[in-house]
Amino acid sequence: MELFRSLSIAESGMDVYQQWLDAIADNIANINTVSPTDEAAFQERFVVAQSQIGEGRPEGAKVVRAEFGNPLGRIVHSPSHPLADEDGFVRLPDMDLTDQMSNLLMAQRSYQANVAAFERARSAYETALEIGS
Amino acid sequence: MFISDVTNQSLAQALRGLDAQRLLHEQNIANIETPGYLAQKADFAGSLRQALESGRIEDADIEVTNSVLPTRLDGNNVRLDDEITGLTKTQLHQDLVTTALNARYRLLRTSWDR
Numbered sequence: 202m203e204l205f206r207s208l209s210i211a212e213s214g215m216d217v218y219q220q221w222l223d224a225i226a227d228n229i230a231n232i233n234t235v236s237p238t239d240e241a242a243f244q245e246r247f248v249v250a251q252s253q254i255g256e257g258r259p260e261g262a263k264v265v266r267a268e269f270g271n272p273l274g275r276i277v278h279s280p281s282h283p284l285a286d287e288d289g290f291v292r293l294p295d296m297d298l299t300d301q302m303s304n305l306l307m308a309q310r311s312y313q314a315n316v317a318a319f320e321r322a323r324s325a326y327e328t329a330l331e332i333g334s
Numbered sequence: 335m336f337i338s339d340v341t342n343q344s345l346a347q348a349l350r351g352l353d354a355q356r357l358l359h360e361q362n363i364a365n366i367e368t369p370g371y372l373a374q375k376a377d378f379a380g381s382l383r384q385a386l387e388s389g390r391i392e393d394a395d396i397e398v399t400n401s402v403l404p405t406r407l408d409g410n411n412v413r414l415d416d417e418i419t420g421l422t423k424t425q426l427h428q429d430l431v432t433t434a435l436n437a438r439y440r441l442l443r444t445s446w447d448r
Contacts, residue, residue, distance in 0.1 A: 212415050
């Protein structure tokens, strides 16, 4: 059995939410990225997490793959844009800033929750080490 | 002899291994932005167990390996949360081994105080 297991579990959670935060930051950075209509729009990035079990014991979570949103995006009429086609249309990503901001809050809070779990576990182990001293 | 019996020698070897681990975690953090740097870690437990099984504790050594995690674009694969978790675990582990050594020495002191 691995020593101090809950520290690794909390760390795996931190890693998952770190990657989700990265994905959200990427989405927000590209929220206004314009593409011509003959190319795909920027695709919203999602991360897919999965719980990990090793030898019947929990081993936290892991990001197993990324998923991507709608490549068609939104067609917007913007005739003065340099990337516009002959009818004056461009493609914008099919994303909503409100969604991204609420995801950002969730990811941030969940990351903090994992750090809290890490700190609690550490302090519990430190208490255990005081037994008999 | 009690002072250098196999238990105390194993505990001392564990302390050496843990010190090597701590050093490598610190080195990895220092190189977190060095292009092409691969995270390293030290393992003493496997070798210590083999040495204990064969009865030759002096054969125990510390293995240093490069991390096989995927690298970033700059060829570096140090992950800060890994290193911080490792440092915390190493510190707790050092406390544990030190507690065990202290208990052994306390026992010894009890005997010569009589």
